[in-house]
Amino acid sequence: MSDVVLSLAHLNKRFGALQATRDVSLDLRPGEIHALIGPNGAGKSTLIGQIAGSLRPDTGSIVLAGQEITSLSVAQRARLGLGRSFQISSLAEPLSVKRNVMIAVQALQGHSFRFWKPVHRDESLLAPAMAALERMALAHRADTAVAELSHGERRQVEVACALALKPRVLLLDEPMAGLGPEGSARLTELLEALKREVPILLIEHDMDAVFRLADRISVLVDGAVIAHGDSATIRANPQVREAYLGETTC
Amino acid sequence: MNKPDTPTLAPQPGLPTPAASWHDRKGLVQIGLLALLLLAPLAAHLLGHVYYVNLASRVTLVAMAAVGLNLAIGYGGMVSFGHAAYFGLGGYVAGISAYHAFDFTPVIAWPIAIPGSDSMLAIWLAALVLCGLLALVIGAISLRTTGVYFIMITLAFAQMMYYFANSWPTYGGEDGLPIYLRNSLPWVDTNDALTFFLICFAGLVLSLALTSRIMKSRFGAALTMARLNDTRLATAGIAPYPVRLVAFVISAMITGLAGALYADLNGFVSPTMLSWHMSGELMVIVILGGVGRLYGPLAGAILFVMMETLLGGLTEYWKLFLGLVLLFVVLFAKHGVMGWLAGRERHE
Incomplete structure (x- = not known):
């Protein structure tokens, strides 16, 4: 456990009839970029909200560097070392x-x-x-x-x-969104250099960037993690191809 | 301030000169306003027009009250429609303290006896403490809301104070409370109109200096961020709520101190000082002068009181013209008199 900086365990979040997060568990280790991908409406934003502190999970826990942060405010989490960027600046x-x-x-x-x-x-x-x-x-x-x-x-x-x-952890919410290919390539380079210092949980739509940057990838569909592994595994996973990749790139 | 702070930065060509001249212009306008406020009553005094000296004191005190409000509205983004609560409370502190000093009765007999006092220093201290505490309570509740709700809840608290003062016969109720003898300061004669003006002027200058200093500090940086983007502030790890609350309290204390002096200027305090008209008047002054501009309240107060005096002398419907001016400012000169005189405010 000691080599895990951020871990989510069995998070669940429900808005009325909609189960936006289903039993999500994932972790982030030092020196890596862990990418979280998923089609629109998969519950990425809800999950980020729970990690950053703007939303509270119904059940489950979030641990940052050995400390339980599930019930802390946005500002308190930031003070404990959670840095984030927003989908919309x-x-x-x-x-x-x-x-x-x-x-x-x-x-x-x-x-x-x-x-x-x-x-x-x-x-x-x-x-x-x-x-x-x-x-x-x-x-x-x-x-x-x-x-x-x-x-x-x-x-x-x-x-x-x-x-x-x-920060001990960087939480980047679609940093490439709206960037042209040039800007995207530039930011990819900067992030690649960064990850040795700070592990990054990267939520991203840009598949080229994800496959280039990510050491591990988790795929979120309908609020649940349906696949997890390195980029080769994810590319090969038939479920993922059907749910996500098939609809967009590759 | 407008020089690049790091040697790694190449200064952008053309930038330093306009920035510097803009700075000079703003500085000139600020000095000009203060000089106008200081010299006009001096001239009036030499010519023997005590009325105009007192009028200058009035400008100074509403300006000071508006400086307090500007800290909340302009710098903190907290649109308080209830600053009359602090203005009036300050006034009542001066009135009640003088009232008890006059007939040698205690203000409070139990649990500890607090005697009345006609010392301005004691009154100012009491006004600052009480207005701070009141703002702490009102702010702590009101700042849980935003937008229209914040405006309404601050108004509601001020109206509670207003009706309370109205219905409390001990201190005159709706008739108000006279201050028979102006409260005193050691070594100076506060009954002298010019001396009293200079006291007010010192108060205004101090509150301007304090606001300026605070807004340049770390606290000011946090407050500015709370106004512009509180998500960014929270994401950095600074909770916006306590920052806003402290600013709200400081704002109320400045307005309250102005209120204490205002009661002494008029020799009278009444629920009018607590009414929503007063809150509105202070707001109008801030908007006329330029929201979030350091000297905006002074420019606004000069304009407001001049209109009140000049137009009010011609017609009792002078507020119609005030309305037109306000409409003009809101529609065409959003940065107020200061924006017009000194150019747009630039952030570093």
């Missing part, structure tokens, strides 16, 4: 890129009730924020307002914000 648009990342650094340091020292010359906030941007190859845009960024750049800022938290 969620950044403060009028603020500069730098400022968006700095708030994560500030959260990591845990001193938000300080009223006096100005942040704009606070090196202890600025330096780690710039380092995170550097990792996502965005340092040159640090002073630009998020509103002026391209879609792909916003994706990179989101990941930089998550990285600035020095």
Whole structure:
């Protein structure tokens, strides 16, 4: 168990008559990218909500680095090392890129009730924020307002914000969504370099990216994990081909 | 502030100069507004027009109350329609304390006897503490809601205070409570109109400085993020609720302190200070001046009181014109007087 950073055990979530999550168990180990794929309506978003803390599972448990987080809030989970990005970019648009990342650094340091020292010359906030941007190859845009960024750049800022938290786990919700082939390839490269440092649970539609990046893949259909394995296994699995791959690519 | 903070960044050509001149323009407007507010009553004093000195004090105090409200609305995104509760409570603290000091009775006899006081310092402290506590309770409940519900619940709390004051005969009920002698400060004569104005002016400048400093701090960064995108704040690991609550409390304390001074200015406090008209007036001032602009409340208060005085002298329907001006600002000049005078606010 000690080599598991994040583990979901027997999660169930029901909205009225709809069973959105059925007995989902999966885990994430250090140094890997574990991809979660599934057709639209498979319950990916519900599952992410439960991991990130915006939804509570009806039953089951979530353990992050040995600590049970099932009933903690979004902010508490983030403090324990869960970094995430959103399917639809969620950044403060009028603020500069730098400022968006700095708030994560500030959260990591845990001193938000300080009223006096100005942040704009606070090196202890600025330096780690710039380092995170550097990792996502965005340092040159640090002073630009998020509103002026391209879609792909916003994706990179989101990941930089998550990285600035020095997370134990990254939860990336369709980071490639809406990116052109070039942007997608670029982000794939950045994530590949990242996974040695932080294990990533990747929810993604882009199959090329998934097969290139993922060490393991779980397939979610109708709220349940129907298949699990490395990319060769998944490609070969007839059930998966029928439920998912057959309808889209490959 | 507008210089790139890291040497790795190549400064974008053309950017530093406009940013700098924009800064200068904003700074000039701010200094200009403060100078206008300071010099007008000095001139009035020299010419012997005490009325205008008191009018300047009135501008200063509604501006200060609006600075408090602006922290909630403009910087925190919390549209409070109940800041009259704190303005009025501050006023009643001054009134009730003076009332008991005047006839040597305790404000509270049990469990501990608290005597009345005509010392402004004691009154200010009491107003700050009580308004802070009231805002802590009202905010803790109201901030569980958002949007229209937040507006309505803050209004409801303020109206409760209003009706309570209206129906409490000890302190004058709906007739209000006179302050026969203006409360005092050591070493200065608060009855002198100019001296009192300078006290108010110092209060306004301090609250402006405090707001500015807070908004540049880590707390300000968190509050800004809570306003712009609270999901982002929570995802970073900072719970938005306590951040908002603390800002709400500070906001109420500033407005409450202005209320205490306002009662002393008028020598009178009545439930009118607690009414929703008062909340609305403060809101109008914030919107006129420019929501979320540091000096917006001052610009708004100058405009508001000038309209009230000049147009109110011509017609008792002056609020019709106020409405038209407000309509114009909301439709065509969303950034208020400050947006018009000093250009749009830019985030770093």
